[in-house]
Amino acid sequence: MTALITVTVLMLVQYTFFGALVAKGRSTFQVSAPAMTGPEGFERLVRVHLNTQERLILMLPLMVTAAQFWSPLVVSAAGVLFLIGRVAYWRGYVEQPAKRMLGNVLTMVAIGVCLLATLAGLVKSAL
Numbered sequence: 001m002t003a004l005i006t007v008t009v010l011m012l013v014q015y016t017f018f019g020a021l022v023a024k025g026r027s028t029f030q031v032s033a034p035a036m037t038g039p040e041g042f043e044r045l046v047r048v049h050l051n052t053q054e055r056l057i058l059m060l061p062l063m064v065t066a067a068q069f070w071s072p073l074v075v076s077a078a079g080v081l082f083l084i085g086r087v088a089y090w091r092g093y094v095e096q097p098a099k100r101m102l103g104n105v106l107t108m109v110a111i112g113v114c115l116l117a118t119l120a121g122l123v124k125s126a127l
Contacts, residue, residue, distance in 0.1 A: 004063065004072040007079035014086055015056060018049040044097065048090045055086070055107050062114035069121025075114065082110035 025031070025045040031038035036046055059082055067075040089103025 001067070001072045003076035004067050004079070007076045007083070008060065008063065010083055011056060011060065011079065014083060015049075015052050018045075018052050018086075018090065021045050022049050041094075044094050047097075048093050051089065051093075052086055055082070055111065058111050059107075059114065062111065062118055066114045066117035066121065069124065070117050075117065078110045078113045078117075081113075082107055085110060 022042075022045050025042045026033065029039045029042035031042050037043060059079070063075050063079055066078075085103050085106030085108075087103070088106055089100050092099030092101070092103050
């Protein structure tokens with residue numbers, strides 16, 4: 001269970017880091033709050049942060065639920081894949097939005113693993 005908690009905290013730290021990049025981008029690109037649009041470089045940072053939020057909403061509850069049925073260590077591995085996917089997404093998207101695909105695929109595979117594990121666990125417990 002410690003691994004699952006650690007990975008969860010790392011996901012939240014990563015999300016906070018992406019938020020800090022947006023805050024720094026406001027200064028770099030001279031975008032005053034509450035504006036969410038500006039130069040393309042700023043908008044890429046915002047999209048990374050928001051896309052990560054969109055994925056976290058799926059991943060976090062699925063990880064917790066899947067860990068009720070399967071090894072928390074295995075579920076944590078999916079969480080590590082999620083973290084790696086988010087880094088790849090960030091690096092690719094900031095460089096060139098078309099390069100976000102690998103990060104997006106890794107992220108969605110991690111979410112898919114946790115979703116399938118949760119569904120299989122629910123079916124298994126119902127039988």
